[in-house]
Amino acid sequence: MNKTIAAIATPPGTGGVAIVRISGPDAFAVAAKISSVKKFDKNTIKPCVLFELNTKTVLDKGLLSVFKAPNSYTGENVVEINCHGSYYLTQKLLTEVLKAGAHLAEAGEFTKRAFLAGKLDLTQVEAVADTISAGSDLSLNLALRHLEGDVQQKIRQIRGEFLQILSEIEAALDYPDEIADPSPEKIRALLKNAQKTFAQLLEDSARGLLIKSGAVIALVGRPNTGKSSLFNALLKHNKAIVTATPGTTRDALEAEAQINGLRVTLVDTAGLRETQDAVEKLGVERSRAHLQTADLVLAVFDAASGAAAEDRKILEYLRGRPQLRVANKMDLSEKVDIPDIIPVSAKTGQNLDLLAAKILEKLDLRRVDFSKNIYISSLRQKDQLIRAAQILAKTLDALETVDYLDVLAPHLQGIVAVLGEITGDAVSDEIIEQIFANFCVGK
Ligand SMILES: Nc1nc2c(ncn2[C@@H]2O[C@H](COP(=O)(O)OP(=O)(O)O)[C@@H](O)[C@H]2O)c(=O)[nH]1
Ligand SMILES: [Mg+2]
Known part of the structure; x- marks a missing residue:
């Protein structure tokens, strides 16, 4: 007891x-x-x-x-x-x-008991942790969908289909005279269908993971284009120092904000320029490092002064990086000779809504629909899904052999096992321990 x-x-x-x-x-x-x-x-x-x-x-x-x-x-x-x-x-x-x-x-012991009593499956257990740590509308909605069991139901449904075909194969192998072999066509249709589902789930998991962890967005540009002003405007409070003196921001400044329900970490950086100032130089180096790791770069240009030679260099430097181009200070002028540029004003707030929408679009989160799609947001679940998909590919190959019934069963059992680990319907203690290790006491 x-x-x-x-x-x-x-x-x-x-x-x-x-x-x-x-x-x-x-x-x-x-x-x-x-x-x-x-x-x-x-x-x-x-x-x-x-x-x-x-x-x-x-x-x-x-x-x-x-x-x-x-x-x-x-x-x-x-x-x-x-x-x-x-x-x-x-x-x-x-x-x-x-x-x-x-x-x-122990940490997570109440939830562990809920799992062992069959009140929650492992995807819901992870959703409990996600609900507790949710820091934005989107991540909260996502966690709640998982808590309702959207992942659980899908995985159990596919696992059930595999179990069904597996039992038909095993029956045919055990009683070759009485029970007809399930046809390769029927099995192929099931496998192909599962393959599509796995691919879709894996594709959508990129969105799930981004929603859960939040996106890192770095503001870059030459000095005085208004990066810090835009940073403050998106943050909705004045965190970064803004002055008319170029080179004010020397260290990268980070802050959490919500943009249309998405948690983002905004990074204000030192202006990218050639400089002799030792401190500013270090800041510029850091800016470059942030550029490499951010999920999205906001390249900020100055509408009042127009595109300068330095701006062209920055565009060149950003080539291939996920980016949005912004012409700040549209209250002064709207003419910036750079393609696909979004005019905004950090000062008056003009077009900041448009910029927010563009940010979500660029991160591929504009059409997120929790009622239609399943966005897996656990790396553990994703890894196991990848494994299931890999075994599935082998299973499809095995189906092409003459004695497909004999070779198919172990593959199908492999898939059933992996899917069982996702929900915890069949899972090792080690995996359970790992999941609960991240919980807080009292939950
Ligand atoms: N008129 C106008 N001035 C702005 C706007 N955004 C920033 N500024 C001014 O531009 C100067 C540089 O701004 P700052 O945010 O420090 O630029 P940074 O060097 O790129 O971080 C400051 O004097 C700001 O007040 C804007 O949208 N409109
Ligand atoms: Mg600045």
Whole structure:
């Protein structure tokens, strides 16, 4: 039988309320020892007095949320104690709960129990972690879709199809006289279909991963084009220093922002130019490094001064990099002789909406539709999908041999195994440990 576990489920620090969570066969007994509640009806919230186990000294007044197995997050009896959000008090309360018989939960142990009880599959487990760490509208929506089970359902459906054909093949092999061989055409159709699905999922996973991790966008250009001003405007507050003196920004400055629901890390860089100033020189080197790693470069030009020779050099330098060209200071002039340029004004805010839309379009996120497509956002799931696709390619080759039924089964079993790892329907302890290693205590 499982031990009864407990942990503080709210973040360390001071808040209005805090939650100590208890789960396991003795959850009610433990809560009864340190609170005035003695009767635990399912799905109830009970006001109570909380006290020390031995001295009965009152610690706080709180609420107990009671969930009776199997109708709880973990599938076990669960009590959540709401107390006032003093970290000192919460720690003290946890100590009493442990004294009363509970064991301190490991990181992610509540969710692990939910998984082992079949309440969540592994894709949903990962979605729990993603929901907790979501920092933008898009990443939150994505995590919630995975939590609803969009990946789980798809993978289970494909795995079911493979299991079906596998059982038909095995039946035909075991009873060659009674059961007809499944035709290669039928198997080929299934494999081809799965191949298409895998390819689509893998293609869309690039978007899922970008939505989850956020995009790095570097602003570059020659000095004084308004990079720092644009950085501040996109950030919606003044973080970077803006002056009329060229060469003001010397260090790369990073900040998180949301652009149309996408989490982005904006990087303001030193202007790209030849300079004798030692510090600025280092800044320029850093700018070049950022250019290489950013998901997108915003090349900023000055509409007021028009395209200069330095600008041409920068365009040349950026060739082949994912980029958008921006003519800043359109409030002064709109004439910049550079193709595909988006006029904006960091000062007046003109066209910043247009720029935001273009950024999402350039990152291929304009047409993201969570209701239609599945955007896998876990590297683990993606890697396993790649493996499944590789075995699938071999399976298609094997289908062309004469005795295809004999050679096909191990391949199909391989695919079924990998798909089972994605959802956790058939998975090693090692993979489970790895997933829960990234969790926080109390979840
Ligand atoms: N009129 C106008 N001036 C701007 C605009 N954006 C920046 N500036 C001015 O251009 C100068 C250089 O701006 P800054 O952001 O420091 O440029 P950076 O060197 O590229 O970072 C400052 O004097 C800003 O006030 C704009 O959209 N319109
Ligand atoms: Mg600057």
